[in-house]
Amino acid sequence: MSGMEKPRNRRLFPHALDVANGRVDMTHGAGGRAMAQLVSEMFAAAFENEYLAQGNDMAVMAPPPGRLVMSTDGYVISPLFFPGGDIGSLAVHGTINDVAMSGAKPLYMSAGFIIEEGFPLADLKRIIEFMAGASRATGVPIVTGDTKVVERGKGDGVFIVTTGVGVLPEGLHISGDNIRPGDAILVSGSIGDHGIAILSKRENLEFETTLESDSAPLHDLVAHMVAAVPEVHCLRDPTRGGVAATLNELANQSDVGMALDEDALPIKPAVRGACELLGIDPLGVANEGKLLAFCPAGRAERLLEVMRSHPLGAESAIIGHVEEGQGRNLVRLRTSFGGDRVVEWLNGEQLPRIC
Amino acid sequence: MSGMEKPRNRRLFPHALDVANGRVDMTHGAGGRAMAQLVSEMFAAAFENEYLAQGNDMAVMAPPPGRLVMSTDGYVISPLFFPGGDIGSLAVHGTINDVAMSGAKPLYMSAGFIIEEGFPLADLKRIIEFMAGASRATGVPIVTGDTKVVERGKGDGVFIVTTGVGVLPEGLHISGDNIRPGDAILVSGSIGDHGIAILSKRENLEFETTLESDSAPLHDLVAHMVAAVPEVHCLRDPTRGGVAATLNELANQSDVGMALDEDALPIKPAVRGACELLGIDPLGVANEGKLLAFCPAGRAERLLEVMRSHPLGAESAIIGHVEEGQGRNLVRLRTSFGGDRVVEWLNGEQLPRIC
Missing domain, CATH: 3.90.650.10 (PurM-like C-terminal domain)
Known part of the structure; x- marks a missing residue:
């Protein structure tokens, strides 16, 4: 998600995305101008934070004060919207939880999207906004990301893979092999x-x-x-x-x-x-x-x-x-x-x- | 990829995976014993390293000595095997490269797999082994991972999302907004x-x-x-x-x-x-x-x-x-x-x- 943190650059993207009626097409994943517009106007606008605004294919953050913790999880839930949640907020919560289960404080997340051709832009926007809301509510910014598009019938709406990193204070040893008799x-x-x-x-x-x-x-x-x-x-x-x-x-x-x-x-x-x-x-x-x-x-x-x-x-x-x-x-x-x-x-x- | 770093636990998994003829089915992504066996015998066996061997849903690493760099990329390449490479080694190289483009030294990677039901285990094993080979050759271990399975016709063989973290020494400022006239x-x-x-x-x-x-x-x-x-x-x-x-x-x-x-x-x-x-x-x-x-x-x-x-x-x-x-x-x-x-x-x- 590189390069374009501002809401809309009318010179680069003369036509606004038709969020209400538009659908994801193969150009949205092909690395050209159409992808840049999708990333700029939907992802970067919603996830806005200082790291994503660096505009590179990676994000640079301060040295974490302690051991590093890393976890990743894919989300392929069906349906995408369900009572009490949606795939976007679930992808934020789930990866934060995996990091937290070490006792660590989650600091940053990345998000990779695999979107099926024809997926409605309006649904994608809802997912992104739920995800951004969950990120803000938890204080864990989405600092970098990636978008791929696959042909109709080669995916199922949206899959999301989130990765979280966190920092673990000294003195904690919380692990699946650490359970003791009598616990x-x-x-x-x-x-x-x-x-x-x-x-x-x-x-x-x-x-x-x-x-x-x-x-x-x-x-x-x-x-x-x-x-x-x-x-x-x-x-x-x-x-x-x-x-x-x-x-x-x-x-x-x-x-x-x-x-x-x-x-x-x-x-x-x-x-x-x-x-x-x-x-x-x-x-x-x-x-x-x-x-x-x-x-x-x-x-x-x-x-x-x-x-x-x-x-x-x-x-x-x-x-x-x-x-x-x-x-x-x-x-x-x-x-x-x-x-x-x-x-x-x-x-x-x-x-x-x-x- | 939790819990099972050893080659095969015959008590837990009495029947060996039929790698030559077997196919991925929905149970391989459902969180039960079949998934544990797939993860243990294919992923953990190939990616073997001290972090993955912690056996948790996250990995804990030493504090990185410098600024943290993070990048993620999804791989949906078709075909999965191609002249000069395959989706597995590409997923390792691509994410290492995105981290390196900041000037950082890549330290760790995660890998999330989204596999289509019916995908041959033999092909999956080849991909995992190419990936493990690339990880060893680059010195960047795959410290944590995740596997999901989607129904036939809802994916396309294998998608992989890798995330890399690295450490950036002081004194470097390499960024897409840092290009100067005359460069x-x-x-x-x-x-x-x-x-x-x-x-x-x-x-x-x-x-x-x-x-x-x-x-x-x-x-x-x-x-x-x-x-x-x-x-x-x-x-x-x-x-x-x-x-x-x-x-x-x-x-x-x-x-x-x-x-x-x-x-x-x-x-x-x-x-x-x-x-x-x-x-x-x-x-x-x-x-x-x-x-x-x-x-x-x-x-x-x-x-x-x-x-x-x-x-x-x-x-x-x-x-x-x-x-x-x-x-x-x-x-x-x-x-x-x-x-x-x-x-x-x-x-x-x-x-x-x-x-």
Whole structure:
């Protein structure tokens, strides 16, 4: 996104983009004047910040005061607009969250767009504006970007890949291999909201619900958590594959077993009902504004208190613990009826393109 | 790309991926066990490095000793494999080059993949291995990544978005708005090779040529250049839109006019011939291993000497100069016949999906 940070250069671009009726065409990705106009008038105008205004194919920023953290995520969600969000704000939140799960403060983001020929400029503008709004609200500027266009039938509207970098203060060691026997397991709120909100809008699956995606940026919640309880061992946001996949992955990474208490899991009645209807397990459903936290048992009540005092953690709960001993790496669920079942790590058939 | 850096965990993944005959399916992007296996056995195995081995959704690196530089680029090139390269190594080179054009040393990369359902695992493995090879050869590790899968007909094989970060030493100010009247304009070698090599393989356009893409990482060349001539004002790689689009963009960014000397332009006979056949201007054709450099005229011979002493700059040439005075922002070409024409900034119709 280079070179043209001003709203419109009438000499270079004599005709305004027809945002109301226009569509993306192949010239918008081909490196010529049409692309420059799209970038200038839609992307650069919305994302405006001092780094993007440098107008180069890269951005230069001050040296970060600490260890560097980097994360990337692609977004291919369908539909592009959904209850509680859209692909643009989701791409901002999701990458901020991945950076934040290290305990780092997210500083900058990049955004790569892959747009299908024929995509309405008006929809692209909405996505860009939602994205710019999320960037402003989180204080994480989009400092550099790229736009590609593929022929009709070779893409699906818009895909976005965002990359975030952040800075990690000394003294924190928060990682998936750092979970210890005896740790408490906490979640920052109700699970499954995002996945069910998306499924409710799939063409082949429509059902009535007032559910909204929980898409939200978690960096401020994390900052409060690690300030109060720097002993946090691990943080992770249970996105694709939900809590079940995330806990199974972490159990393997840290070589521990985990036990969850079904009665402690915060699940909205609407999510529970939809999951029964669809025959899926809410533990396997994606979240986009929740995190799982692991900390020494003795610090769990304090961590819970801090999480609940934050707007994005008001419904936080202690949902289980890491078992003593090592080696089985299973995630077990003590059910409401006093039974005990293994939380399976599914193959992943049920929820395509959920993020 | 989290959690599974080891070659194969037989307990978690009892069945080996059938790389020879298998295809990507929707489960490979859905966050479950199938995705974990793909990431573990193909991506993490090939990209192996200490950062990826952290096994989290982000990577943590040492504090960079200087200003941070960040760039991102999407790759939607068709075909995926072409003479002189492939989408994987191109994605590494291209992003390294964008970072390097600031004068920075590239340090780390991320890679986001968007894969179409049905894509052969064998082709994916080839791409990953070319990418890993380019990463090793350049010394820039792929520290974090992401994989998404879209349904058949909603993508086109593989798209890749890479993001690079680097570190910029004090004392350099290399930027598109830093070109000054009187500057010399240099190019690091022959132009148009990449675009013509790609076009030669397009199904509707096949023609005979031995041309190969010039896809190459330019960071080492840049390091030599800025060490010898820190007064370099601007560097940019003329990719999409070629030299014509890049110079027009820079002329506007720095508010200057430029004059090129046609006889000085290094263009291979095969490129010249193909351009005549196709009715296109070599100045508008993409390059992936060349850079344009601007420096004070008095330093141009020294810069040329340094560039020519590097394997990737052996064919470097001084191709023109920045005109005295400001305000016209045109790029003019003095032709071999003594004429003078404006190098147009085309709209971008002629060369879709060239990178």
